[in-house]
Amino acid sequence: MSEQPNIEQLITLHYPALQRIAASYEANHALREELVQDMLESIWLSWKNFRGDSSAKTYILRIAHYRAARHIEKQIKRQESNVTETVESVDRQHPEHNAEQQQQINHLLSAIRKLPMVQKQLITMSFDGLSYREMSEVTGLSSSHVGVSLNRAKASLKKLLEHHYAK
Amino acid sequence: MQNDQQWDDLTRQWQQQPVTQQPDINLIKRRVRWHRMRISGLILLDLLITVVTAFFLYYGIAHDYAWSLLLWLGFGVAFGVFIAFRGMLIRIKSWRLPALSTKSWLDYEIRRAQSQLGYANLTRISTIVFMVFFHLWLLTGYFFDPEFRLDFNIQGILIYIFALLWMSVFWVVANRLKKRATNNIDRYLVEQHLLH
Numbered sequence A: 001m002s003e004q005p006n007i008e009q010l011i012t013l014h015y016p017a018l019q020r021i022a023a024s025y026e027a028n029h030a031l032r033e034e035l036v037q038d039m040l041e042s043i044w045l046s047w048k049n050f051r052g053d054s055s056a057k058t059y060i061l062r063i064a065h066y067r068a069a070r071h072i073e074k075q076i077k078r079q080e081s082n083v084t085e086t087v088e089s090v091d092r093q094h095p096e097h098n099a100e101q102q103q104q105i106n107h108l109l110s111a112i113r114k115l116p117m118v119q120k121q122l123i124t125m126s127f128d129g130l131s132y133r134e135m136s137e138v139t140g141l142s143s144s145h146v147g148v149s150l151n152r153a154k155a156s157l158k159k160l161l162e163h164h165y166a167k
Numbered sequence B: 001m002q003n004d005q006q007w008d009d010l011t012r013q014w015q016q017q018p019v020t021q022q023p024d025i026n027l028i029k030r031r032v033r034w035h036r037m038r039i040s041g042l043i044l045l046d047l048l049i050t051v052v053t054a055f056f057l058y059y060g061i062a063h064d065y066a067w068s069l070l071l072w073l074g075f076g077v078a079f080g081v082f083i084a085f086r087g088m089l090i091r092i093k094s095w096r097l098p099a100l101s102t103k104s105w106l107d108y109e110i111r112r113a114q115s116q117l118g119y120a121n122l123t124r125i126s127t128i129v130f131m132v133f134f135h136l137w138l139l140t141g142y143f144f145d146p147e148f149r150l151d152f153n154i155q156g157i158l159i160y161i162f163a164l165l166w167m168s169v170f171w172v173v174a175n176r177l178k179k180r181a182t183n184n185i186d187r188y189l190v191e192q193h194l195l196h
Helices: A007-025 A029-049 A056-075 A083-093 A099-113 A117-127 A132-139 A143-166 B004-015 B025-062 B067-096 B105-144 B146-150 B154-195
Strands: none
Touching: A007 A029, A007 A056, A007 A099, A007 A117, A007 B025, A029 A056, A029 B025, A056 A117, A056 A132, A099 A117, A099 A143, A099 B004, A117 A132, A117 A143, A117 B004, A132 A143, A143 B004, B025 B067, B067 B105, B105 B146, B105 B154
């Protein structure tokens, strides 16, 4: 039987996913960084309470989404940052990405941020390849409910993207 | 998304987001240490407030202070203990908060916001009740107690102004809490509604 990974290994393993989740909630680069740090802190603090009722991955993602929801609560009065800032921040940090890729990513993120909270969570988890059962563990919804809600979320995302490209 | 190809493209775009591969573990450790210190400090402060207000009441009783002043202190202690212990509970809860159950975080958030709303309403009602009793006591003393009228000096007026300011702060904070909690409940109920 393989040894259970420690928290440092787990955080390193899921760090890219956490950054992607943060991007789906927060457009402002500095606030997004802060959100990722908040997620990491919460995961670190709560890891000792992990009892193995779910997989480590879904436990970590549940905390990350929960922390992101609390972040939105805090930032609710702040106007949504514009897309230009996101493009700039991506440019500055990752010049290897070409302009077209960056535009596509920004349009996608912008549309995802407009989705209701749970739809946003389901869509991002689906993109990250989680199964219905795993999504159910993260959100607390039943697997069948996840299926229905995810289909609605996909339809909403499609509409938002079509609306964006039609402009 | 009916078109699988389109969905695959979006998935690829999502996964191509530029990310940093290595987190700064030392930064996380520093933040965790700071978090623990901050919460411990706040809990100590709550305890200190409770002990100090209780000490003042004890001191007043031991030195045979006038009943009116003891009543004041009594109210102060009761209010202080209520606020301090409630604050302590919130802080201890916030420490353990990330350890979520497997229940829906949305239900959890709605319950949390409802609890905040209850606390805000309780603080508002306590403030109103306190102000009503306080003014009734002042008016009764002023009109029906000659000794009380004699004691009505500049110090009394300053205490009165201080009490008004203190209660106003409670009132404003409680109202802000109420507004925030109501907004959060509305927002989460909309989220819940969208799921069904």
